[in-house]
Amino acid sequence: MNLDLSGTALDVAPRLLGGVLISRVGGLSVRVRIVEVEAYLGAHDPGSHAYRGRTARNAVMFGPAGHLYVYRHLGLHHCINVVCGQPGTATAVLLRAAEVIDGEKVAWQRRQAAGVCRTPRDLARGPGRLAVALGLTGEHDGVAIGFEVDGPELVALRSGGGAVPVVRGGRVGVNGPGGDSQRYPWRYHLAGDPHVSAFRAGKV
């Protein structure tokens, strides 16, 4: 089943949960099940990078859906977004955490090379860790997303198909006015899944 990315991040985010992401970076295949995402709505969202307009970094978000927006955070880590919506609307879904279901050995080696990973649970639990496990870096900013498991694209996305228990809550590290982390409840994750990262409120 193909994913429809033409809606806003709020439409797309819940549908990505339970879906499968395949990465073939460097010829090494890693497959993960998405368990946690966050929606970002561009110009209408103070927490979005695109809130204050287009820059060289976030240009991809203003483009058509079905592309990867990868950015470097704090100089050390990368975060992966799926661009959705229409061109000109900078809406995207941040992939925050996933469960590695195939290519665990490759993911483990990448995580060991970049830092320390003690348990399989931590392989892709968190945005930066997920990027490492998948082998995605700043070079992959703007690459097209495929929808076939064995397609030519570097990364591919597939819907999980069935309904999954979704929990909605405040985004991690992002606050609304007055330090209210629940002001924009645009974080979605699978209920009770151990691979979901811990919630942290943003700085006030």
Place this chain on the structure above:
DNA sequence: CGTAAGATTTACT
């Protein structure tokens, strides 16, 4: 041009 803050992770007290 200089400074502050950020969609984070890791290590140390």
Place this chain on the structure above:
DNA sequence: GTAAATCTTACGA
């Protein structure tokens, strides 16, 4: 629990 690492963008002088 708290701090440090480290780079890009935004904003004030």
